[in-house]
Amino acid sequence: MQIQALAITLGVLAALSAAEAIQGFNYGSTNSDGSCRKYGDFKQLFERAKNLPRASGFTAARLYTSIQCGTSADPIEAYQAAIDTDTKILVGLWTSAGRYVFENELNALITAAKTLGTAFTDRVVGISVGSEDLYRSTPQGIANDAGPGCTAGEIQSYIGWMRDWIKGTLLEGKLITHVDTWTAWVLPENSELIQAIDFLGHNSFPYFEDARANAIEKAADNFWSAVAATESVAQGKDVWIIETGWPDTGPVRRDAVPSLDSAKTYWNTIGCSLFGKRGTFWYTLVDGATTEADLSFAITPNLNATPKFDLTCH
Structure with a gap:
């Protein structure tokens, strides 16, 4: 047992040390028209990410769910696409739809590990239990009609459940x-959840932060102050940047104006300071289904692999 525990500890340390090289995009389970993303869709997008002109190293994919859209518990077809394109995966398990759906998430993940084997599990860089559930449970999230969320205690129980299920598996x-x-993350009631995880996944979008001056000229200061706030409560654990970006189209949010110039500026000042230095998943390569049809964070159009702006880091 001591040897097994040591092996697991060494594996975790190795994964943490490799985090600096992890770089990718976020991928939802649906296309911009609301249709389910299939194997071919994911494969095409993963290949596009790896072959972006004037940008390299985008070899990882962050997913929000392990369930293939349109099914109850089939593994998401992105897993096979990741194998076939040699793409690393930050697994996502959706937690805001109740225990029954979370059980389906676990079933889909365990099935993938069993049927796809090490070709899948060797590419898994981490497992995210939930996404912005805490925010959606806050007064701010409720006021913004962000949808159902979870408390820290609920997320902790899901993590314990998952740890039991993956024990003895390749995961x-x-x-x-x-x-x-x-x-x-900075709320005191969430500190016990921080104790239960290996690293923190950080989302911040200065564009949306209209409670303070948020023009593109303020974006770098706002972004890094948000990262520092998360790091201040991280209990010494790593903080990975999981979602950030700036839209080229959409509504004006206080001082924040969507434009191609602003999206490029944000890429240059924020993205280029992160890539290759910290675990980072940019938001986003292409738009998925969104509640705001005129809001776009995509760096490439859905049907065109040509970036909307020059991705060269200066």
Whole structure:
């Protein structure tokens, strides 16, 4: 048992040390028209990410669910696409739809590990239990009509459940995280959840932060102050940047104006300071289904692999 525990500890440390090289995009389970993303969709997008002109190293994918859209518990087809494109995966398990759906998430993940084997599990860089559930449970999230969320206690119970289920499988020893907004991480009631995970997944979008001056000229200061706030409560654990970006189209939010110039500026000042230095998943390569049809964070159009702006880091 001591040897097994040591092996798992060494594996976790190795994964943490490799985090600096992890770089990718976020991928939802649906296309912009609301249709389910299939194997071919994911494969095409993963290949596009790896072959972006003037940008390299985008070899990882962050997913929000392990369930293939349109099914109850079939593994998401992105897993096979990741194998076939040699793409690393930050697994996502959706937690805001109740225990029954979370059980389906676990079933889908365990099935993938059993049927796809090490070709899948060797590419898993971590497992995220939930995404912005804490934020959606806060007064701010409720006021913004962000949808159902979970408390820290509920997320902790899901993590314990998952750890039991993956024990003895090829997924045992994988890094466990939760992804949320910096405004949720700093709340004292969430400190016990931080103790239960291996690293923190940090989301921050200066564009949306209209409670303070948020013009593109303020974006770098706002972003890094948000990261510092998360790090201040991280209990010495790593903080990975899981979602950030700036839209090229959409409504004006206080001082924040969507434009191609602003999206490029944000990429240059924020993205280029992160890539290759900290675990980072940019938001986003292409738009998925969104409640705001005129809001776009995509760096490439859905049907065109040509970036909307020059991705060269200066």
